[in-house]
Amino acid sequence: MATALAEAAREIVQVGQFLSLRNFVPATSGNFSRRLDARHAAVTRSGVDKGELTEADILALDILAPPPPGSSAETHLHLHLYRDRPHVQAVLHTHSMVSALLSQLRQAERELRLTGYELLKALGDNRTHETTISIPIFPNDQDIPRLAARVSEDLAKRPDTVAYLIAGHGLYTWGRSMAEARRHTVALEHLLTYELETMKVRR
Incomplete structure (x- = not known):
């Protein structure tokens, strides 16, 4: 366990630096996680600038138990993904300007439909731009366990x-790896930017 935790901590610290440089996790926002084993x-510890993470800021947890002291309240959202999807190896949560703005502007639609972009090939096992990918949008909720249950049911x-x-x-x-989660993050941040810019042009 100690070896797995040290390896995961290194990956989380590196991705924190990578995403912070792109301003995807301003101030102390965001949280990241990495599976260690089936259980x-x-x-990441709560309240830390993700560009300044150290390995001491990474906490181990049991995915079937309540989040440990010091972790973000949003840890529940990570736990549901690990419980529901055994193939998931890493979860990244960002707070970029475009993700906050676009999700607010389009929340009445309950989803964001992305169509025709070449960068859709970066998502999962998709291999063509000739498709439509739906990204669900959930209303914000300060009751994180309730939000996590709602997300889990929809997903x-x-x-x-x-x-x-x-x-x-x-x-x-x-x-399915930290590298894939990072690829998804970068691709989606760009795709969200495309959609927001398209909305500006159409106005």
Whole structure:
């Protein structure tokens, strides 16, 4: 367990620096996690600038138990993904300007439909731009366990989904490795920007 935690902590610290440089996690926002084994995961401590993470800021947790002291309240959202999707190895939550704005503007639609973009090929096992990918949008809720249950119920009907948005809040995405989760994050941040710019042009 100690070796797995040290390896996961290194990956989380590196991704924190990578995403912070792109301003995807301003101030102390966002949280990241990485599966350790079938029963355990590692998650970032609450209240830390993600560009300044150290390995001491990474906490181990039991995915079947309540989040440990010091972890974000939003850890529940990570735990549901690990419980519901055994293939998920990493979860990244960002608070970029575009994810907050676009999710707020489109929350009445309850989803964001992305069509025709070449960058859709970066998501999951998709291999063509000639498709439409739906990203669900959930209303923000300070009752995180209730929000996590709602997200879990909805995602059960969307087995191929690799991300969702919380309105006015940010993006959650995941992958079968930290590298895939990071790829999904970068691709989706660009795709969200395309959609926001398109809305400006159409106005």
